[in-house]
Amino acid sequence: MAKVTGKYETLFIVNPNLGDEETAAVVDKFKSLIEANGSVEKVDDWGKRRLAYPINDLMEGYYTLIEFTSVPTFPAELDRKYKIDDNIMRSMIIAQE
Helix, strand or coil, X not given: CCCCCEEEEEEEXXXXXXXXXXXXXXXXXXXXXXXXXXXXXXXEEEXXXXXXXXXXXXXXXXXXXXXXXXXXXXXXXXXXXXXXXXXXXXXXXXXXX
């Protein structure tokens, strides 16, 4: 039986107090995790942006958007990993139609 895959996009905000190398390492970590469980279609680094409201007394964050395809069970695992990582301030995963 063939694997059923879906298209998804994820946006996550990394703590801006990290250095450039540490921020790149966090982004690469999640990009590698997605590649190991599917395929990355597009990575769009938005850089540091002002937040709409303070999160943990911070007024900005480093935004990254990744479009990917994977099996439908993977986004739940990715969300779990986001919640475990202290450097991720907020995250969102959306299924594309």
